[in-house]
Amino acid sequence: MEAEDMKIAVMGAGAVGCFYGGMLARAGHEVVLIGRARHVEAIRRDGLRMEMATFRGCVPIGASTEAEAVRGARLVLVCVKSTDTEAAAAQIAPHLAPEAIVLSLQNGVDNAARLQARLGREVGPAVVYVATEMAGPGHLRHHGRGELVIGPLAAAAELVALFGGAGVAVEVSDNVAGALWAKLILNCAYNALSAITQLPYGRLVQGEGVEGMMRDAVAECLAVAQGDGVVVPDGMWAAVEAIARTMPTQTSSTAQDLARGKPSEIDHLNGYVVRRGAAQGVATPVNRTLHALVKLLEGRATTSADARLQRPH
Structure with missing residues (x-):
C-alpha cells in the first residue's frame, strides 16, 4: 500500500x-x-x-x-x-x-x-x-x-x-475490544448528561451529585463488559475524569443532535449497555435512566418539529 x-x-x-x-x-x-x-x-x-x-x-x-x-x-x-x-x-x-x-x-x-x-x-x-x-x-x-x-x-x-x-x-x-469498550464507557458517562443539560463537560462535572451518578454509570458498564468477557484497560475512572480536563468546552455529540432536533446514537451507547445487561441479568439502573431521558427528549424534539410543520404560514 x-x-x-x-x-x-x-x-x-x-x-x-x-x-x-x-x-x-x-x-x-x-x-x-x-x-x-x-x-x-x-x-x-x-x-x-x-x-x-x-x-x-x-x-x-x-x-x-x-x-x-x-x-x-x-x-x-x-x-x-x-x-x-x-x-x-x-x-x-x-x-x-x-x-x-x-x-x-x-x-x-x-x-x-x-x-x-x-x-x-x-x-x-x-x-x-x-x-x-x-x-x-x-x-x-x-x-x-x-x-x-x-x-x-x-x-x-x-x-x-x-x-x-x-x-x-x-x-x-x-485488545481493541477493550479499547472500544473504554470509549463506550466514556460516552455512557458523559453523552446523555451533556445532552439532557446541554452543558459542556467542564461545567457538567461541577454539578451537585454528578460525580456519583457518573461513577455508578461507569460501574454498571464495567460489570456488563466483564459479563461479555471483555478486558477493559485499568484506570477507567481516571480516564473519565481526564475528559473534563482535556475537553472542558466540548458538548457531547448526543447534546448536539438533540439541540438540532436530530435522532441521536443513544441506543448504541447507554442503550447498548442496558440491552447487554438485560441479557446477562446485570442491573443497569443509571444507564437505563439516562437512556430513557434522552429518548424522551428526542421524542419531544420530533413532536416540536412536527408541530412547526403543521402550523399555518
Missing part, C-alpha cells in the same frame, strides 16, 4: 469524518468527503473550513453526496452514525475496490462487525478520541485531541505511517 498515491474516501462526513479527512487532505492526499448536501455544497465552493488551535483556513478537498464516490478509494473511513451503519454498508458495497481497506471510526462497540457482516470483507475497528463539531455548512471546529486506536490489521503499519504523516497519532492494540 503506497500512502503517497492513495485515494481516501470518508463515508459520513460530519464532524469526525471532516476532521480526519481534512487532516489527510492537508497532508497532500486525495480525499473525498461523502456527506449531506449543505456541507458538500459549501466545501465544493470554499473548501473545508477548519478551525483549530494550530490551523485556521480552508482546505481544498473533494466532496460528494453520492456513495459511489468511494469508487477507486484504497482506504474508506466509515464515519456515519451507528443508526446508519447497515444503510451505509449497502450504499458503498457495489463501489468498493477489491483491495480497499475499510475502517469504522464510529461510536459504539459493534459497528465494525455489523459492517463486516454486510460487506463480506474485513472491516477494522478504530477507536476515536477527538472533540469536534460542525459549526456551520462545511465548517469544522476542533476542540481537542484526535488520536486513534486500531486493531492489528494487515495494513496497520501503513495506516500508522499514513495518519502519522498527517499529524494524527495511531496506536495499534491487541
Whole structure:
C-alpha cells in the first residue's frame, strides 16, 4: 500500500469524518468527503473550513453526496452514525475496490462487525478520541485531541505511517475490544448528561451529585463488559475524569443532535449497555435512566418539529 498515491474516501462526513479527512487532505492526499448536501455544497465552493488551535483556513478537498464516490478509494473511513451503519454498508458495497481497506471510526462497540457482516470483507475497528463539531455548512471546529486506536490489521503499519504523516497519532492494540469498550464507557458517562443539560463537560462535572451518578454509570458498564468477557484497560475512572480536563468546552455529540432536533446514537451507547445487561441479568439502573431521558427528549424534539410543520404560514 503506497500512502503517497492513495485515494481516501470518508463515508459520513460530519464532524469526525471532516476532521480526519481534512487532516489527510492537508497532508497532500486525495480525499473525498461523502456527506449531506449543505456541507458538500459549501466545501465544493470554499473548501473545508477548519478551525483549530494550530490551523485556521480552508482546505481544498473533494466532496460528494453520492456513495459511489468511494469508487477507486484504497482506504474508506466509515464515519456515519451507528443508526446508519447497515444503510451505509449497502450504499458503498457495489463501489468498493477489491483491495480497499475499510475502517469504522464510529461510536459504539459493534459497528465494525455489523459492517463486516454486510460487506463480506474485513472491516477494522478504530477507536476515536477527538472533540469536534460542525459549526456551520462545511465548517469544522476542533476542540481537542484526535488520536486513534486500531486493531492489528494487515495494513496497520501503513495506516500508522499514513495518519502519522498527517499529524494524527495511531496506536495499534491487541485488545481493541477493550479499547472500544473504554470509549463506550466514556460516552455512557458523559453523552446523555451533556445532552439532557446541554452543558459542556467542564461545567457538567461541577454539578451537585454528578460525580456519583457518573461513577455508578461507569460501574454498571464495567460489570456488563466483564459479563461479555471483555478486558477493559485499568484506570477507567481516571480516564473519565481526564475528559473534563482535556475537553472542558466540548458538548457531547448526543447534546448536539438533540439541540438540532436530530435522532441521536443513544441506543448504541447507554442503550447498548442496558440491552447487554438485560441479557446477562446485570442491573443497569443509571444507564437505563439516562437512556430513557434522552429518548424522551428526542421524542419531544420530533413532536416540536412536527408541530412547526403543521402550523399555518
